[in-house]
Amino acid sequence: MVLQTPTSTKRQEPLVTWEKLPDDFILPDDPVENIQQPPLAAAVTDALGAANRLNSQMLIASNFGLVATVNRRIVVKAPDWLYVPQVLPVAEGVIRRSYTPNREGSPVGIVMEFLSETETGEYSVRPTFPYGKLYFYEQILQVPTYVIFNPLELILEVRRLQDNRYLLQQPTAEGRYWIPELGLFLGIWYGTRLGSTSHWLRWWDESGNLLLWSAEQAEQERQRAEQERQRAEQERQRAEQERQRADAMTNNLEEERQRNQALMAKLQELGIDPNTLS
Helix, strand or coil: CCCCCCCCCCCCCCCEECCCCCCCCCCCCCCCCCCCHHHHHHHHHHHHHHCCCCCCCCEEECCCCEEEEECCEEEEECCCEEEECCECCCCCCCCCCCECCCCCECCCCEEEEECCCCCCCCCCCCCCCCCCHHHHHHHHCCCCEEEEEECCCCEEEEEEEECCEEEECCCCCCCCEEECCCCEEEEEEEEEECCEEEEEEEEECCCCCECCCHHHHHHHHHHHHHHHHHHHHHHHHHHHHHHHHHHHHHHHHHHHHHHHHHHHHHHHHCCCCHHHCC
16 A cells, blocks of 8 residues: 655635624623733824824724634734724714724724734734734735834834735834835834833834824923913013113103202202303
C-alpha cells in the first residue's frame, strides 16, 4: 500500500457580505484590558474635536463593534479607536450599537489598537473564525490605515493597505507618521493630561503644529485673557498717571494764578499800579 500526501490546495477566499445585524444579537461586552486604553482613545478624539476637524457625518468611537458577515457567520471586532469618514444617519431616538461598513455608510478609514496579550491579538493573522485582528482589518474590512501602539514599550506602528496587504510605514525624522485619511501626522508625545503624566498619541498638522487638547486650548485662552487683562490694567494705570500729571499741571497753573492775583492785590494796597511795572 502506497501512502500518498494530499495535494495542498489554495485557501478559498472568504465570502464577505454586509448584512444588517440582528436586533437580538448580543454584542461583545469585554472589559478593556488596561486602564490606559480609554484615556488614550479619548485623547486622540479630543484633539480632533478641539481643532474643529470633526463633523456630524463622521463616526469616531472607541471599543465599538465593527461588523461583517464572513462565510455566513457574523464577526464583530471592537478596535480601541476607529474612524469612518461618512455614515448614514440613524432614525431619531435610535442609538447606534455597531457599524456595518458599506451598509451603514462608507468603509472604515482608520483603526487603532493599543497593545494587549489576547490570543487573537493585534498582530494575529488567523484566517479562520473568529479571525485575527490584523487579518480581519486587512482582508475582511480592508481598512486603509491600521495603527498599533504599545504605550509601555513606546512602540508605534502604522500599516497602510497596498495591493490588499498591509505594509509597515516608516516614520519621519520626528518619529511621526502621515495619516492621509485625516491629513495629519500621528506620533508619541510625553506629558500630562487630566492629571495623568504618560506617553500619549498626538496629532500634528502639515506645518508641524501640535493639535491641542480642549483643556490645553482652554488654558491657552485663559492665559491669553489674563494677558489681555494685564495689558488693559497697564493701560488704565498709564491713563491714570497721565490724568494725575494733567491734574498736577492744572493745580500748578491755578496756584500760580492765585499767587499773581495776591501779588497784584498787595501792590494795589501799596498804591502801586501793577500795569506800570515793566
